[in-house]
Amino acid sequence: MARVAPMRLIRQALEIRFVRFLLTGGLNTVFGYSIYFVLLRVTGHSIVALTLGTIIGVLFNFFSTGRMVFNASDPRLLWRFALVYVATYVYNAVGLLGLENRGVDPAIGALVLLPGAVAITWILNNRFVFHRRVATH
Numbered sequence: 001m002a003r004v005a006p007m008r009l010i011r012q013a014l015e016i017r018f019v020r021f022l023l024t025g026g027l028n029t030v031f032g033y034s035i036y037f038v039l040l041r042v043t044g045h046s047i048v049a050l051t052l053g054t055i056i057g058v059l060f061n062f063f064s065t066g067r068m069v070f071n072a073s074d075p076r077l078l079w080r081f082a083l084v085y086v087a088t089y090v091y092n093a094v095g096l097l098g099l100e101n102r103g104v105d106p107a108i109g110a111l112v113l114l115p116g117a118v119a120i121t122w123i124l125n126n127r128f129v130f131h132r133r134v135a136t137h
């Protein structure tokens with residue numbers, strides 16, 4: 001059996017849009033959660049931290065996701081991208097308040113909500129924001 005070079009496997013994996021989404025999402029998550037965590041500690045309010053963190057994250061995420069995942073960074077798509085984050089924000093805000101009411105620390109609550117937020121952003125970005133720019137995989 002022929003051995004496949006590791007770099008070739010990496011290149012093949014990066015040709016899959018969802019793999020690029022997960023990798024870029026990892027970068028975006030580290031950035032966004034760091035902002036949220038710092039703002040949470042500074043303000044002491046999860047919703048204030050979530051709101052400010054989301055606003056900061058939208059611009060960072062638009063360019064990283066648009067370029068690295070969907071090969072598109074047309075600024076005219078920013079409003080659609082922002083709407084995706086409005087949906088994600090609502091999901092996170094409702095979830096955080098519910099978890100906090102059950103005694104969950106908001107720093108942990110944000111991590112618990114992460115898989116749902118990833119699903120929301122993937123589906124909406126793929127179908128609503130960047131759907132006309134590239135074919136779906």
